[in-house]
Amino acid sequence: MTVNDDVFTDWKNREELAETMIPIIGRLHRERDVTILxxxxxxxxxxxxxxLKTHRFARQIAGEELSITETFPFLQALSALDLGPSQIDLGLLAEAHRADDRGLSPAEFTAEAVAGATGANKLERQAPRDVVLYGFGRIGRLLARLLVEKAGGLRLRAIVVRNGGGDDLVKRASLLRRDSIHGQFQGTITVDEATNTIVANGNAIQVIYSNDPSEVDYTAYGIDNAILIDNTGRWRDREGLSAHLRPGIAKVVLTAPGKGDVPNIVHGVNHDTVKPDEQIISCAxxxxxxxxxxxKAMNDAYGVLRGHVETVHSFTNDQNLLDNYHKADRRGRSAPLNMVITETGAASAVAKAxxxxxxxxxxxxxxxxxxxxxxxxLNLQLARETTREEVLEHLRDVSLTSPLKRQIDFIDSPDAVSSDFIGSRHASIVDAGATKVEGDNAILYLWYDNEFGYSCQVVRVVQHVSGVEYPTFPAATN
Structure with a gap:
């Protein structure tokens, strides 16, 4: 047998294991609300x-590829346990087992590592929490995709939009079905014009036409105790957003920086500061x-004395395709043809989060x-001197095992460009190759999918305030 034959045989064996994993992962998610990571x-x-690609990705982080033959026994062990709603990371399980010197089998080690999600310790499954989208633009449609995907804990019940006239419902459904950047919707979408309903993967989503929040009684549509996500950005302060607190709506989440005393929440950093009785929050x-x-990762490890952030941002539909009047400076110039200097409120929002x-x-x-x-x-002056190697090792560890691992990703590729990160679910991705460190000065290059990655952060906040953000096992180590 040649080397090529050996490689091909190994690939087919790994394919077979991955095929075997799929129904187990699906059954755990569907029947027990367990998400395998x-x-x-x-x-x-x-x-x-x-x-298989996700297993291979571990090579960029940990230095070697994670073999599916190594993770499969842990998944088998999980399928035999009496698990409650949770998130379980096979990569962390395998890594922790490798470092353990007690000689435990994968089944024994798994039972111990996820004990907090089994038996008397397990959480009980909750009824899905109703969610309403107010606005159905770029972020709104991506949120819809994510909410349909997570229908076990959150259920998208309605979207509220202005009536655009003829074929409005069909056109909105078509925009949900196809996206020039993010591709096809993963599933099926049908339209019931008689009831103004879009059905996505079996989820009936009521389309409510309204020009003003005060016009809607959500209980008339069977919606109760819902979380409303405002994607319009028309209202930013507590007074304006309070108009959404109509019958059927319990909380309002804004997908733009909040003004005044509206809390600005960045999941992973300050989401645990949201008070249970807080009705209005912003996802910044x-x-x-x-x-x-x-x-936060840099401040915790090195201290940050001051910093400057320069964002090179993709254009948005707030800008003009061709030169035309715009109320803001420069944004009236053609977005596809120019680099446009503009302002960002991100730096001033840091203090809130x-x-x-x-x-x-x-x-x-x-x-x-x-x-x-x-x-x-991100150009930072640190409180102590360090090295590039130390900073990269710290950020690599943060992306793997810390409580910020869902927010911070890490890539070490000499050919990485912006389109590689379309669809990333992380808030930002550290580009190791571009990182510069000299003494007490560190310059980090952070990629982010400003549409999808941000939408994932919004959904995480909604999961948290709705009580369906389940614990992750094994627990983060730092």
């Missing part, structure tokens, strides 16, 4: 090739979500002719 990446509803901006987790950071952070932004994925260049 691999280094913080969900394996639910993933293809054979996607599962995509850029704030991209820079605050790495800022990360009050323990006393450093002054300034910021500016340039919009560039790409439709999605941006990069934040």
């Amino acid at each position: 691999l280094h913080s990446r969900s394996l639910v509803n993933k293809s054979v090739v996607s599962i 901006s995509c850029t704030t979500n991209a820079i605050v987790p790495p800022l 990360l009050p323990e950071l006393q450093a002054k952070i300034s910021g500016s932004s340039i919009r560039v002719p790409v439709p999605d994925v941006s990069i934040a260049i």
Whole structure:
């Protein structure tokens, strides 16, 4: 047998294992609300090739590829346990077992590592929490995709939009079905014009036409105790957003920076500060979500005395395709043809999300002719001197095992470009190759999908405030 034959046989064996994993992962998710992860990446509803690629990704982080033959026994062990709702990371299980010197079998080690999710310790499954989307633009439609995907704990019941006239319902369903950047919707979408309903993967989503929040009684549609996500950005302060607190709505989440006393929440950093009785919160901006987790990671390890963030941001539909009047300076110039200097509120929002950071952070932004994925260049003066190797090792560890592993990703590829990060579910991705450190100065290059990555952060906040954000096992080590 040749080397090529050996490689091919090994690949087919791994394919077979991945095929065997898929129904187990699906059954755990469907029947027990257990999400199987691999280094913080969900394996639910993933293809054979996607599962194998996720295993291979570990090589960029840990230095060697994680073999599916190593993780499969842990998944088998999980399937035999009496698990409650939780998230379980096979990568962390395998890594922790490798470091354990007690000689425990995968089954014995797994039972011990996830004891908090089994038997008398397990959480009980809850009825799905109703969610309403107010607005159905770029972020709204991505949130819809994510909410349909997570229908076990959150259920998208309605979207509220202005009536655009003829074929409005059909056109909105079509925009949900196809996306020029993020591709096809993973599933089926049908339209019931008689009831103004879009059905996505069996989820009946009521389309409510309204010009003003005060016009809607959500209980008339069977919606109760819902979380409303405002994607319009029309209202930013407590007074304006309070108009959404109509019959059937319990909480309001804004997908833009909040003003005044509205809490700005970055999941992974300060989501645990949300008070149970708080009815109105903001998820800040995509850029704030991209820079605050790495800022916290750097401040915790080195101290940050001051910093500046320069964002190179993809254009948005707030800008003009061709030169035309715009109320803001420069944004009236053609977005696909120009780099456009503009402002960013991300730096000033840091203090709200990360009050323990006393450093002054300034910021500016340039919009560039790409439709999605941006990069934040974070220039930091640290409280002590360090090295590039030390910083990269710290950020690599943070992306793997810390409580920020769902927010911070890490890549060490010499050929990485912006389109590589379309669809990333992390708030930001550290580009190891571009990182610069000299003495007490560190410059981090942070990629972020300003549409999808941010939408994932919003859904995490909604899961948290709704009580369906389940614990992850094994627990983070730092």
